[in-house]
Amino acid sequence: MRKSHLLFTLTAYLSLALLYVPSLAVVIFSFNNSRYGLSWRGFTFAWYERLIENKYILDAAVNSLVVAFVSTAVATVLGTSLALGLHRVRFSHTLNWLFKLFINLPIVVPDIIMAVALTMAFSFFRSFSSLFDMGFFTLILSHVTFQISFVALIVRSRLATMDEEMELAASDLFATSLYRFRHFTLPLLSPSIIAGAMLAFTLSLDDFIISFFTHGPDSVTLPIFIYASLKRGITPEIHALSTVMLTSTVILVVALERLSRYVVRKSEAKVAREKERILEEAEKA
Amino acid sequence: MKTSALSKPSFRGNYRKQLLGFATAFPALLCLTVFLAVPCMCLVLISFVQRGEFGDIRWAFSLENYKRLFGFSLYGWSPDFLFILLRSLREAFVTTLICIVISYPLGFFIHARKSRFSRLVWLVLLNVPFCTNIVIRTYAWQLILGPGAPLAEICAFLGVAPPGTPLYPGTFAVYLGMISTFLPFTALPLYAAIDRMNWSLVLAAKDLYATRFKIFTQAVFPQTVHGLFAGIIITFVPAMAMYVVTDILGGARYMLIGNLIQLQFAQARDWPFGATLSLALMVLTLFSFALFKTTRLTKDAGIY
DSSP states (O other): OOSOOHHHHHHHHHHHHHHHHHHHHHHHHTTBSOSSSSSOOOBOOHHHHHHHHOHHHHHHHHHHHHHHHHHHHHHHHHHHHHHHHHHHOOOOHHHHHHHHHHHHHHHHSOHHHHHHHHHHHHHHHHTTOGGGSSSHHHHHHHHHHHHHHHHHHHHHHHHHHOOOHHHHHHHHTTOOHHHHIIIIIHHHHHHHHHHHHHHHHHHHHHOOHHHHHHOOTTOOOHHHHHHHHHHHOOOHHHHHHHHHHHHHHHHHHHHHHHHHHHHHHHHHHHHHHHHHHHHHHHHHO | OHHHHHSSOSSTTOHHHHHHHHHHHHHHHHHHIIIIIHHHHHHHHHTTSEEOTTSOEEOOOOSHHHHHHTTEETTEEOOHHHHHHHHHHHHHHHHHHHHHHHHHHHHHHHHTOSSHHHHHHHHHHHHHHHHSOHHHHHHHHHHHHSTTSHHHHHHHHHTSSOTTOOSOSSHHHHHHHHHHHHHHHHHHHHHHHHHHOOTHHHHHHHHTTOOHHHIIIIIIHHHHHHHHHHHHHHHHHHHHTOOHHHHHHSOTTOOOHHHHHHHHHTTSOOHHHHHHHHHHHHHHHHHHHHHHHHTTHHHHTTOO
């Protein structure tokens, strides 16, 4: 089965074109020396220079990054502790089902309904505190809410397959629970935590619909900015901005993937060392 | 709630551990409950009340919003909203179908790549669009489909469209946008299934002079149906609720349920009707999940 039918080959390359030709067109037109129209008028970097001078775009870029970093940090801590907590506690059957449903909600429910639910919740709380006026706080909170589930799901799947033998052995040797957590649970979980954080970060940077509903005038992110400028009419600056965003996402994803591999290797080595030590001590005992 | 969980620890000395576990999970659970689960339930309540004069909520319970959804108004019966619902379903259905039709050959092609590296490259190429922004990927089509752009000129040359007409906004542009958005959603799980397939069955079928159609229905399809269903569900549900693609490529008049919901919460400020529409979408979503769950195949495919 190593030779492909011509039709298969054709479909494969056609779908590749479907996925990449539009984005490539954006990249090409970001270098086009013409403000209007789609004809090629020579190569220029002018739009990129304009980009750096545009205060609104820089603001939006900073907003996007701040929201992504803060919400990812919060959601990673919350999501990991959620997974750990649920792993430890034996809930009654119904309660367990209910919590599992809650965790699955952001994955199952369409984005737009989640956006609606968050908007309603925020407007309800706004009558108690001006903290919930649409702005950075609500934007970050909404991102955290959908990120938690993804982090928790990834960490949970790792917890389910983790072997707890070593942890038990360590506890037999009177290691404190904090020690066990730091030297076994955390290093063993760290790859999945990082994978979860990576996913959360890209989801936050990418998100449009939920941000669109819950952002305020001071917290416009890049996707919202691009969307708004589509309504005003596209300029080559938007192509340049999109090109920067496309390339930086690709670079980011590759870099994070490399980083997670490095962490996996390091944490595996750490756990292996610790295992050896425990076995030695156990023999002595 | 707390006491019932803690009153029956599974063995002695576990009480503190349980408490600690609950305390660690609590902040996240609180967040999900307060901002997501409870508001989702409140949708039901709000769908029964009315819009006030200034876009606020008037707490008068009635079935008015549901009547409106089903097309009953002062001027008689005109099922515009039902049409939009049906159109969303049709759109999602056609998108999913085309994605499947493309994904099978694509999956076979990737599987047939000789080196591991080239398979990896193809998979990465399918994965990258996941991480890039949907607004950018969608407006990019405007460049390809706009008047005077290559694709429009090819169509004009072929006589499909009069010269100078843009291919967007319109149905064709929306479908292109939808398919390019959702193709990886269908293709990746399906490829995973194709990769795990037992190809000796296909060879055996060939030896027995089975037609191509028979090979597919008898040897390939049953082995890949899990991946296929996983792909269908993660394509169909978000496709139904799509907002960005229709908004950017469909023009102002092209409405799916997602756009309609957005309209109620933004310009129209009619939250109760928006809640009713959201519930309708929710019912469709849950219905499609249930449909696949009854076959018990999604469970094996790793959904839930």
